[in-house]
Amino acid sequence: MRRRGARAAVAFVAVAALSACGPAVDVSQPAAPLAGVDMDGRHHDLAELQGSVVVVSVWASWCGPCREEVQPLSQAEQEWGDDGLVVLGVNFKDHPDAAQRFVEEEGATFPSVVDADGAISIDWGVTGVPQSFLVDREGEIAAVRFGPVTDEWIADVVVPEVQG
Amino acid sequence: MRRWAVGLSIAGAVALALVGILTAVLAPNQRGDLAREVAESLRCPSCVGESVADSSAPVAAAMRAVIDEQLEEGRSAGEIRAWFAERYGTEVLLDPSPLAGGWLLWLVPAVIIAAAVILIVTRRHRGRRWIPLAVTAAALAGVIAAWAVTSAAEPSGSHSPTTAEGAAPAVGVLRDAVESDSGDPQLQLALARALDDAGLLAEAEQHYAAASRLRPLDTDIAYLHATVLVRDGRPVDAVPALERILAIEPEHTPALLLLGTILWEGGVQGGEELLERFMELEPEHPAATEVRELLTEGRT
Incomplete structure (x- = not known):
């Protein structure tokens, strides 16, 4: 039993850590479609948010660094929501219960479209989680963030877009 | 009489090559095998040195699901690879095509066959010593073509790594x-x-x-x-x-x-x-x- 368990654990090591890495999506490209239901069954569609600046954040409960970005994102939306900033999460290949726990534990205030099979994320060219995209008011990708969103990124990249 | 024999030999070699080509092209390629081939031709973007087919990373798994979905929708392997390249850049592409090497191998013997035929036609009045050589070349080319194309299209259903060879x-x-x-x-x-x-x-x-x-x-x-x-x-x-x-x-x-x-x-x-x-x-x-x-x- 001990050996079987150990071997299984070693086998799981093959699951690559999805650290932020690699270039992928070109900025100034129209954002890919993003529509679906969140964990509460509410429908969201990025197309309906045109005119707002949207931070699309791809995360998963099994991703440690994803926890770090919940507070900066929630705070940013709270602070800049009236100026047209919207945060829309994409919950990538996750277990619904684990995702729900993650939201509760981290106090996420923004909704997340469930991407159970990862198809939405792949359409967006996601290379790992967390990964975020800044979508401008015209629906074009203005910036891509590999790794957790930080207060600095919000201040240096997101806020100027909101104010611009 | 010997000319007939020569002609027959060449026709046989060409037929053999054609059989190989047709077998490869017309063989029913299971969607799963094709999905595997496409996944093998894409680089896992969140891994180091692994293809989408061989990686256990969640992003690679999601990419495999997208490949399956697009094949079900009737897209070709090339279209799917282009779709990924559009999103991930051309660096996501590994080999240009799994079949590329096979077709190249086929082209070489095809050229040899053509050369052999030309030799037979142009040298037939100057002596017959070229004929056996040409026939042999044509036959060999046919065999190589059949082998090359067949192995290029061979389904690769197993998840074993690339062989050393x-x-x-x-x-x-x-x-x-x-x-x-x-x-x-x-x-x-x-x-x-x-x-x-x-x-x-x-x-x-x-x-x-x-x-x-x-x-x-x-x-x-x-x-x-x-x-x-x-x-x-x-x-x-x-x-x-x-x-x-x-x-x-x-x-x-x-x-x-x-x-x-x-x-x-x-x-x-x-x-x-x-x-x-x-x-x-x-x-x-x-x-x-x-x-x-x-x-x-x-x-x-």
Whole structure:
């Protein structure tokens, strides 16, 4: 039993850590479609948010660094929501219960479209989680963030877009 | 009479080649095999040196699901590869096409057949010594064409790594490159990956080690080095590399899990502590259940 368990654990090591890495999506490209239901069954569609600046954040409960970005994102939306900033999460290949726990534990205030099979994320060219995209008011990708969103990124990249 | 025999031989060789081509082209290619071929031709964007087909990373799994979905929708392999290239850049593409090598192999004998026919026609009045040579060339070309095309389209349903034979050209080129510039970590890493793909783990390990020495702070290379040692049946030898990773990145969870498991299995102190740290950081990790089991057993 001990050996079987150990071997299984070693086998799981093959699951690559999805650290932020690699270039992928070109900025100034129209954002890919993003529509679906969140964990509460509410429908969201990025197309309906045109005119707002949207931070699309791809995360998963099994991703440690994803926890770090919940507070900066929630705070940013709270602070800049009236100026047209919207945060829309994409919950990538996750277990619904684990995702729900993650939201509760981290106090996420923004909704997340469930991407159970990862198809939405792949359409967006996601290379790992967390990964975020800044979508401008015209629906074009203005910036891509590999790794957790930080207060600095919000201040240096997101806020100027909101104010611009 | 002999001219008839010559003609018959050439026709036979050409027919053989055509049979090979038709067998390959018309053979019912299962969608699963095609999906595998497409996945093998794409680079996993969140991995180091792995194709989408061979990677267990969640992004690669999602990419495989997208490939299946697009094949069901009737898209061709080329269209799917183009779709991924549009989103991930051309660096996501590995080989231009799984069939490319096969068609190239087919083209060579096709040219030989044409040359043989021309020789027979132009030299028929100057003597017959060219004829047997031409016929032999045509026949050989036919056989090679049949073999080449058939093997190019052979379904690759298994998940086994590329064979050493198949990887030999890349390995050979990289070996030469490393020999001429052994201080280049990228070359060392590329050769290590090629050898790894070919299943030559012991040799791959040496080059991962070399790349790691050249880039001692690169935890990705160190982790690849450690995992190849584990896969080669030398988990204890992987310990120093894993310890180095954790010295650089104390929260490198794959290293915590692997080193914790190796130490725990060897009954060495510290394994449990590492696994506990791993569980604190990654409580929802797919391996969490197994690790929890290990820790519970360890305490009872």
